[in-house]
Every structure is written in structure tokens, then in C-alpha cells.
Amino acid sequence: MARWAVRVLAICLALVASTAAAAPEELQIRLTTAVPFAEIRPDRDAAAFTLTVTDAAGRLVPARLHLALQAPRSGWFSTDFPLVEATDLFAGEVLAPDGRYTFTYLPPMRGQYRLQVEAWPLGATAAEPTRGTLTFTLRETPDEWRNLALLLSGLLVVGVVSGFIIGRSARALGPGAGALLALCLWLLAAAPARAHERDDLAFDFPAAESNGEIAVRLELTPHTSATGRLTEIQGAVTDPHSGQPVPNAQITLAMIHAEDGIQVFRTLLPAPGGEFNWRHQFWDGAPHYLEIQVTPGPGGSAFTPLTRRVAVDVEGAAPPAAVKVKLMAWLLGVMTLGMLGGYRWGLRQRPPR
Amino acid sequence: MRKTIHLHRAGHLHLTPFVQAALVLAIAGVVLYTVLFSNTGLHDALHGLRHSLGIIPCH
Numbered sequence: 001m002a003r004w005a006v007r008v009l010a011i012c013l014a015l016v017a018s019t020a021a022a023a024p025e026e027l028q029i030r031l032t033t034a035v036p037f038a039e040i041r042p043d044r045d046a047a048a049f050t051l052t053v054t055d056a057a058g059r060l061v062p063a064r065l066h067l068a069l070q071a072p073r074s075g076w077f078s079t080d081f082p083l084v085e086a087t088d089l090f091a092g093e094v095l096a097p098d099g100r101y102t103f104t105y106l107p108p109m110r111g112q113y114r115l116q117v118e119a120w121p122l123g124a125t126a127a128e129p130t131r132g133t134l135t136f137t138l139r140e141t142p143d144e145w146r147n148l149a150l151l152l153s154g155l156l157v158v159g160v161v162s163g164f165i166i167g168r169s170a171r172a173l174g175p176g177a178g179a180l181l182a183l184c185l186w187l188l189a190a191a192p193a194r195a196h197e198r199d200d201l202a203f204d205f206p207a208a209e210s211n212g213e214i215a216v217r218l219e220l221t222p223h224t225s226a227t228g229r230l231t232e233i234q235g236a237v238t239d240p241h242s243g244q245p246v247p248n249a250q251i252t253l254a255m256i257h258a259e260d261g262i263q264v265f266r267t268l269l270p271a272p273g274g275e276f277n278w279r280h281q282f283w284d285g286a287p288h289y290l291e292i293q294v295t296p297g298p299g300g301s302a303f304t305p306l307t308r309r310v311a312v313d314v315e316g317a318a319p320p321a322a323v324k325v326k327l328m329a330w331l332l333g334v335m336t337l338g339m340l341g342g343y344r345w346g347l348r349q350r351p352p353r
Numbered sequence: 354m355r356k357t358i359h360l361h362r363a364g365h366l367h368l369t370p371f372v373q374a375a376l377v378l379a380i381a382g383v384v385l386y387t388v389l390f391s392n393t394g395l396h397d398a399l400h401g402l403r404h405s406l407g408i409i410p411c412h
Contacts, residue, residue, distance in 0.1 A: 043404065077408040110407075144407035151406060155381075162377045166370050227412055285412035316412025323410045324390050331385055332378055339374055 027061055027119050027130040028054045041141040043080060046106040046263055053099045053119055060099025062122040064270075066129070067092060071283075072111020072137075077330075078323045079109035083228040084283045089113075091230065092278040095270045097122070097298070104266040108283045110140040152334050159338020160345070167346025209308040214249070215240040216294055216308055225288075226315040230279040237274050237294055245274025248300030251292060253278055258287040258311065271297070285316015 033040065034048040053063040068091040071084050079085060089108075094101050096119075107113065113136050118129040206219040218235045225231040233253070237246045251269040253276075256262065264284075269276045282288050290312050295305040368376070388399055389409050403409040 078410045080404050080407070080409065080411050082410040083412070140407050144405055147405050148407045158381065163374070166373045166377075318392055318412065319390070319410035324386075327408065327410070328382060328385065328390075332382055335381055336374075336378065339377070343370065343374070 026056065027063065027121065028056070028058075029117050029119055029130065029132050029134065030054075031115060031134045031136060033136075037136050038139060040107065040138055042107045042109050042138050044106075044141060046104050046265075048102055048104050050100055050102045051096060051117065053096050053101075062099055063096045063119045064122055065094050065096055065101055065120075066118040067094060068116040069105075070114040070116070072109060072113055074109075074111065078319070078327060079111065081108050081227065081283055082319050082323045083317055084108055084281070085111075087228050088230055088279075088281060089283065090265070090278070090280045092267075092280075093270065094267060095122070101268075104263065106262065106264040107138055110138050112137045152331075155331060155335040156338040159335035159340075160342035163339035163342025163344075164346040164349070165342075166339075167343035168349050169346075204310065207308060207310040209306060210240045211304055211306045212240065213303040214238070214246050214294060214306055216292065216306055218290070218292060218308065218310060220290075220312065224313045224315055225282045227283055227285045227317060228281070230281050231312075232277060232279050233290065234277045235271075235275070235292065237271055237276075246301060246303070247274050248272055248297045249274070249303075250295045250297035250300075251276050252295070254291040254293075255280065255282070255312075256289040256291060257284065258289055264288070282312065282314040285314050288312045288314055 030052045032050050032052065034050075035045075039045075040047045051065065051067075053061045053065070055061050069089040071081075071087050071089050072079075073086045074082065090105075094103075115134045115136070117132050117134060119132075120129045205223045206217055208215065208217045210216070215238050216235060217238070218233070221232040221234070235251070237249045237251075238244060239246055249271050251271050253265075253267050253269050254263055255265040257264050265280065267278070269278060288311070289309050291307065291309045293305060293307045296302050387393075387395060389403060389406075400411070403411050
């Protein structure tokens with residue numbers, strides 16, 4: 001009987017041990033930047049972000065990563081891009097062949113970003129990835145807070161002066177104010193103009209290019225992108241003669257703001273079967289260039305690199321009315337405070353009748 | 354013979370301080386909206402200004 005008990009115990013221990021060996025290895029994922037997060041200025045500086053995948057012992061682990069970056073939510077005040085707040089900024093699958101993956105990105109706004117990462121060790125058969133959510137916080141550019149302080153100070157001064165005039169002399173509004181009002185109403189009634197020039201750009205999708213050795217086809221869904229939503233970028237690398245996919249090419253995907261010439265995003269994409277895709281939000285409602293460079297990758301065939309640049313139309317949309325109303329209330333509230341102070345001051349200065 | 358001519362001031366408008374303040378705020382509101390929020394021809398000229406103020410929503 002005792003011998004049976006020992007056998008059962010041994011079998012149980014063996015089962016536990018084999019289960020532990022088959023469990024997916026827990027990976028550590030870290031996000032770092034070339035410059036400290038505090039020095040990255042949103043909507044100004046593109047920064048290099050690096051994801052590092054290690055095991056429990058701190059050794060680099062080659063991995064396949066699925067990334068999804070989410071924009072911050074605003075606090076009391078809106079950011080420059082209210083339609084972009086709390087939306088997905090990009091999503092896609094990349095490789096960290098030596099345990100590191102680096103991408104360049106220009107973040108749109110201040111606040112806390114959430115990067116959701118799923119990691120699978122390369123070559124492992126683990127079905128369940130290591131999941132993690134990495135956060136980082138960016139501060140507003142100091143120049144912008146200074147400019148805002150100047151605006152609010154100006155409104156306060158205008159409020160004090162107008163309150164003083166009303167309190168001191170009860171004078172009616174002058175013709176200058178009427179003229180200013182008329183000018184603003186005329187500007188408001190003017191025909192809506194489309195921001196950002198698009199006339200000299202051609203937005204042709206699907207785009208195709210060939211250098212005789214490889215052919216690249218690029219598709220955008222939808223063809224016209226828009227702020228606040230992801231646009232799917234799909235592509236394929238094929239042999240122009242046989243039409244067969246060219247496996248393991250290395251894809252460099254870059255996005256450039258057409259007006260500023262600033263590179264707002266850059267990444268390497270895997271194309272093991274000749275196809276690649278990436279979902280991206282163009283958060284500024286202005287034309288962009290999408291640049292794709294195809295080079296021979298490890299384990300793939302040799303060919304002459306190919307680069308193709310295409311223009312992407314990005315529709316901007318007016319900010320939500322609620323955001324505008326709330327902000328107008330804040331600005332006029334500051335001016336009203338100034339008026340109340342100026343009015344009381346003016347009353348004391350009013351000459352005796 | 355001397356004629357006396359009386360001139361009368363026409364269109365005299367007396368507004369209470371409250372109404373004057375409301376009018377000033379209304380004008381300021383229209384000016385602010387035009388400069389900071391409107392999507393008219395002014396938008397392109399003031400796009401940089403709007404993005405330099407930190408809290409002005411744009412597209």
C-alpha cells in the first residue's frame with residue numbers, strides 16, 4: 001500500500017514539474033527613450049522609443065510584439081487635439097530580433113499615454129503571450145503655458161479697463177467697438193476655407209512601384225484618413241515576373257508631415273510572407289507622406305532596395321462644440337472677473353455730479 | 354430780430370452698466386471665437402497661434 005502511495009505521489013510530482021516546464025516564460029518589457037520623457041515636447045519633438053524584452057534573469061529575449069498606443073485623456077482643459085484624446089494612435093505587430101525594438105514617434109499632446117504590449121518569444125510555441133500596459137507621461141511645452149498666461153492676462157486687463165470705464169462714466173460703447181464687432185461678424189460669415197494646402201498633392205491608392213526585381217503594392221483603408229481614427233496600411237512585396245510573394249523582406253515605414261517636413265513616425269515592419277500591415281492615426285488634419293523602403297531582410301532573397309513615397313490626405317474635423325463652449329466660458333469668466341474689479345474701481349473714481 | 358435755434362440731441366441711448374458689460378462680453382466673445390475657434394479664412398493665418406496656446410482645440 002505504501003509503495004502505491006509513493007508511486008502516486010511521484011506521478012503527481014512529475015505532472016506538476018512537466019506543467020511548469022510547459023508554461024510560457026514570463027517576460028519583462030521595458031520602455032525607454034533616448035531623452036528623458038520630461039524633455040519630450042508634444043507636437044514638437046519626435047522621439048526614439050525603445051522596447052526591451054528580457055527574461056527573469058535580465059537576458060535579452062528575441063520576441064514578436066503586438067503594440068497598441070492610446071492617447072491621453074484631457075483634464076480640466078482640452079488639448080490641441082480633442083478628437084484625438086483617448087483614441088488609438090497606432091496598432092500593429094513588430095519584431096524585436098535581438099530583444100530590442102525601436103520606433104520614432106511624434107506624440108500629439110500632453111498627458112499619460114498607454115502602450116499595450118503583447119510579447120511572444122521568437123521560436124517558442126507558447127500560445128499565451130506576456131501582456132503588459134506601459135504608461136508614460138508627457139508635459140506640455142513650457143512656451144505654451146507662457147503664451148496662455150499672456151492671453152489670460154490680456155483678457156483680465158481688457159476686463160478691468162472696460163469695467164473701469166463703465167463704472168466711472170457709464171459711457172456707452174464707442175464706435176470702435178461696433179466696428180470691431182462688425183469685422184468679426186464679417187469674418188465669421190466668410191466662406192469656410194479648407195485648412196492646409198492640398199492642391200499640389202496627388203492621393204493615389206492603391207500605389208504600386210517596381211524596380212524590375214521586386215514590386216511593392218500599398219493600400220490605404222480608407223483612402224482618405226481622418227483625425228481620431230485609425231487608418232489601415234497594407235502592403236505586399238512580390239516578384240514582378242512571377243507574381244509570387246517575396247518573403248522576409250525588411251520594411252521601413254515612415255510618415256512625414258507634408259507641410260512641416262517633420263518625420264512623425266518610423267518603424268521597421270516584418271513581412272515574413274511578403275505582406276505587411278500597420279494601423280495608424282494621422283492625428284493632424286493635414287496632408288502627410290507615407291514612405292516605404294523595402295530592403296533584403298535576414299533569411300530572405302537579395303534584391304535592389306526600393307523606396308516609394310505617396311501622399312496621404314488627412315481630413316481634419318472641427319472640435320466638438322461642447323469643448324469650445326467650455327473653453328469660451330473659462331476665457332470670458334476671466335474677463336468678467338476683471339470687469340467686476342474694474343467696475344468697483346471705476347465707481348470709486350466717478351467724479352461727483 | 355434774433356432767432357433762437359434749439360438743437361436736440363437725437364438718438365440718445367442710455368444703457369445700464371449691466372447691459373454695457375453684457376455687450377462688452379458679447380463683443381469679446383465674438384472676437385475670441387473668431388480668432389480661436391472659427392473655421393473661416395482666418396483659420397490658416399491663426400493656426401500657429403492656436404496651437405501655441407496649449408488649450409485651444411483644433412482639428
